[in-house]
Amino acid sequence: MDSVSQFVLGASVSVAVMGRRVPLWQAAAVGAVCGTLPDLDVFLDHGDAIRNMTLHRTESHALLYLTLVSPLLAWLVAGLFRGNVKWQAWWPAIWLALITHPLLDLMTVYGTQLGLPITDHPYAVSSIYIVDPLYTLPLLICLGVALWRRGDPGLRWNRIGLALSTLYLAWSVVIQSIATGEIKQSLVDQGLPADKVLVTPTAFNTLVWRSVVITPDRYGEAYWSLLSPNRPLNVSWQPRHPELFAQVKGDWYAERVAWFSHGFYAMNEKNGKITIADLRMGEGQNYTFTFNLGSPQQWETHPQRLPSARPALSASFSALADRL
Known part of the structure; x- marks a missing residue:
């Protein structure tokens, strides 16, 4: 996902975990930084464009490595603020802010190698576009209200933002499944191959879905809309x-x-x-x-x-x- 989404998600998760043990702004700041850290690998140059593409979202997005580094970051944060909150209290918040980053990236089409070092498979659910305002805005608005209102009302608003954004991710998976079924059935009805089909959302929404159909010698593109599901699927083919x-x-x-x-x-x-x-x-x-x-x-x-x-x-x- 985009940097803004990861920034706000990390902040919201940290605020939810830390509660009233520290000021909300403090929890939000730590979570925002931790939610952004995995993407710093974009500044690494691996020598060529293909390595740079395929080695993004690797070790810095691996769940095991992020889990191992989280106690150290918690210890550093506890030492930075020098309060009564020990590193053990910071640890769950920082761990969740770190691992929700690759888990959110997993929902996009790019590919996230979160299973390293066990497997380097680039996992991708492909149910949400890399930038989707309907995911980010509830998080951003509710976090803003939480920081403004503070205390228990603020924490409630933060939880609402997390709930809405998570429900939207669940919605994306459900509608992707529906779109995939409809697209494959339409391909079969037209006598076209449907054994290798990718279905992903188009920019900024989960209502219009783009499909890529692969055959040995050509590929096809077609679009399906939730608002006009009965429109005939028009496949455009390229070699x-x-x-x-x-x-x-x-x-x-x-x-x-x-x-x-x-x-x-x-x-x-x-x-x-x-x-x-x-x-x-x-x-x-x-x-x-x-x-x-x-x-x-x-x-x-x-x-x-x-x-x-x-x-x-x-x-x-x-x-x-x-x-x-």
Whole structure:
């Protein structure tokens, strides 16, 4: 999720756990910092664009590592404030502020390797967009009221924010399941393959869902809306160019993107250069993560991420209105 959501979630969780043992602002500040810490791995440069993408949300998001580091952070926080609250009291709040970060990231499509060091599988529920105001605003508003009112009324408002945001996550999973069932049934009715389908929400909402359908030689995109569920599913197909992947098979970079995207990738060739795109993030032919692998005669030793066109907000909301 976006940094604002993680910041506010960490603060809200810490306030809920610490209660009246410390001033609410103090608990919120500690939780906000801890809720942000895991994403500091974005400042690490692993040497190339593909490593930077696939090594984000790794050790810093692993539940075991965050659990192990939480007592140390609690001890540091207790020493910083020098109050009567010992580190053992801070520990649950800091631990929850840390681990709710990867658990929230888990709900997005990107992929979070929270099982390290046991497994490096990039888990993703894919039921919520990376930025969704309906998740963040209840947390933000209720936390703001809590800090303003303080005491027991403030704590109640904070709990309301956490409850509303959590219910919204549950809603996203339920509606994703409904959308997936409807989309797959429509594909079957049209005689189209439905064995490898990804269903994710479109930007800023959980009402319109984007699906990616994978076949050996092509991929399709289609949109389904909760407000017009009976509209015929219109699938737009593009080639995946499996013959290009055959040329790079065994190349670490190509194999890495194929693995990280769970097979939702497509190849292309432009100006003699072979590219690979992660189809999960983006739409049409503009994908957030598209990489230049080079030419068959000279592969890139440090693949570059190609720029992707980002539509204006007005265009995004216009498209959303049409799809609704």
